[in-house]
Amino acid sequence: MLPISFSTVSCLFSLLSRNALALSLISTGGTFMLGDIPYYIPATPYTTISPRGFSRLNSVNGLSPVTVVSVTAGNDSVGSLGSIVKDFAADDVWNTGFLEGLLVLYTGSGYRPSYSSGSTPLSGSNQSSTIISIQSNGSLTIPNGPYFLSTNGALYQPYRLYSDFAGAFTQPLIPNSDDSYAALPATLPGIESPGIAVPSRLYYTRTASKPLAGVRVGIKDIYDIAGVKTSNGNRAFYGFYPPATVNSVPVQRLVDAGAILVGKMKTSQFANGERATADWVDYHSPFNPRGDGYQDPSSSSSGPGAGAASYPWLDLTLGSDTGGSIRGPSQVQGLFGNRPTHNLVSLNGTMPLAPELDTAGFLCRDPTIWKAAGIALYADLPFYSEYPTAIQTINFPTSVTTEASNITLSFLSKLEAFLNAKSTTALNLTTSWAASRPTSATASLASFLNTTYPIIISKQQTHLVRDPFFAAYAAVHDGRKPFVDPAPLVRWAYGDSQPDSALAEALNNKTIFMNWFNSNILLNDSRTCSKSLLLYSGSVNANYRNEYIDPPTVPFGFSTGRISVFAEVPDVVMPIGQAAYQSNITEHTEMLPVEVGLMAAKGCDGM
DSSP states (O other), rough: OOEEEEEEEEEEEEEEOTTTEEEEEEEEEEEEEETTEEEEEEEESSSEOOTTTTTOOBTTTTEEEEEEEEEEEESHHHHHHHHHHHHTTTTTSGGGGGGGEEEEEOOOOTTOOOOSEEEEETTTEEEEEEEEEEEESOOOOOEEEEEEEETSSSEEEEEEEEEEETOOOEEEEEEEEEEEEEEEESSOOOSSEEEEEOOOGOOOOSSSSHHHHHHEEEEEEEEEEOOOOOOOOOOOHHHHHHOOOSOHHHHHHHHTTEEEEEEEOOOSGGGOOOOTTTOOOSOOOOOOOTTSBBOOOSSSSHHHHHHHHHHTOOOOOEEEEESSSTHHHHHHOOEEEEEEEETTSOTEEEEEEEOOOOEEEESOOOOOHHHHHHHHSSSOOOEEEEEEESSESSOOOOOOOOOOHHHHHHHHHHHHHHTTSSSSEEEOOOHHHHHOOOTOSSSOOHHHHHHHHHHHHHHHHHHIIIIHHHHHHHHTTOOOOOOHHHHHHHHHHHHHHSSSSHHHHHHHHHHHHHHHHHHHHOOOOOOTEEEEEEEEEEEOOOOBSSSSOOOOOOOOOOOOGHHHHHHHHOEEEEEEEEEEEEOOOTTEEEEEEEEEEEEESSTTTTO
């Protein structure tokens, strides 16, 4: 008996006329179970083929699960087919249920592979399948992989449905035929909905022009995607504005490189920093899978961080970093994450926090995909084959006092060996600033930059986002204001309390620090791009999401995490191990990620 069950077909009704009872029933696809795996089958087939021989296939509700394999003379034997199919087992969408039928696609005149009319054992795979030969006339190209075949020859590419149990997504997406996207019209049973639909990786082949072909990507919900609404983490904003008509520039570059967009992902509201769970009102903060599962995921790229850390089926996520919004979630969830050199890619079609500080970057488990994505996003990025031999450290352990410090110092030793480092110097930024600061700046770096970040983000976001949103919303809601979470309101109120001249002063202070830092600390080099690397260590501390906290405050101050924000230099974080802690949730020893951060000179992202 065929292990397939028909669960439901999603349908959309639209009223054709106010004065008529005629309704148009439009299929939006359906969900099936093949074995114990749920699938979404879109309404539109990938292609239609001649239905010759299909009556030999078992079907349910007119559909049969099949596998397409392309062959040429010489690799068309049953043994060759078995070897090909055996390799398909590594794909998470394909399963042996798709061997109900094996559609062998061949080309060439005067040549036709011949197979038994019954179920044929596939040598080397311990499986049997009904094999049907289909000739391609040159125009018929069907990628290898799993399909559902209808009795009339319609061939559908299924999507496997995964549960978003970490609550990382706002909207699961599927592509439309016009290069726009639509919300997935399917879900999974239970409280861990919605389902996220992913296509088989077997359909895609990476090439020089499509380096991200088949790479599944989640997009932070501040980037526009054609056909889809943007929420910025705010329910009122999502409900008020229509869907975007074009992709943001970063999204389009990923799509052009072959990336598969699977959904939009949660952001803390308007990309402001928020603590789970207290600050998140409109939407629930995603779950960090590390440790006891109840650690804060950090923000504002909370969804991209939780999704990349939780789901092996998700390859890459696109986040944004203004003051730490990629690096923070990456550090606490054991991911690779990068804040690039500022202005390396246009952010047209992206909600701003502060254009002078905003950047687009990635959160990822696999550094190979991370690099390929960077090449696609940051066009014309120069690469270097030689590396600096000088290392600077800041806020770095000097002796082994904890498990984390042991891991961190071990990493430094290995890096020194890899670079054949000639020197490793502990940097005291405060002392260096006091000794060589510009004459127009105060002696205290902490004092000089104390209000720079909050003034820039609050002044810019109130002007660029809040004011036009509030005005438009009030115009159609009888003067009402939309709801906004506490954290953005606190920051915006601070901006309102400052004179207009404060923004120019804050930007000037940022520029003064940037010029000083790039001339004195991280200098460029024609051979290695950056004369040195600046390393810092991340903290490894439990940060529970179920603790009551004080109300949100204005993000005053200067820290290591703000260096790259003001200096506009690339800043990456990477996992190097994990350290134990005693959880007050599980009352067991659990593990937290240990990460290091690395900065290089401006423009040296391709080192």
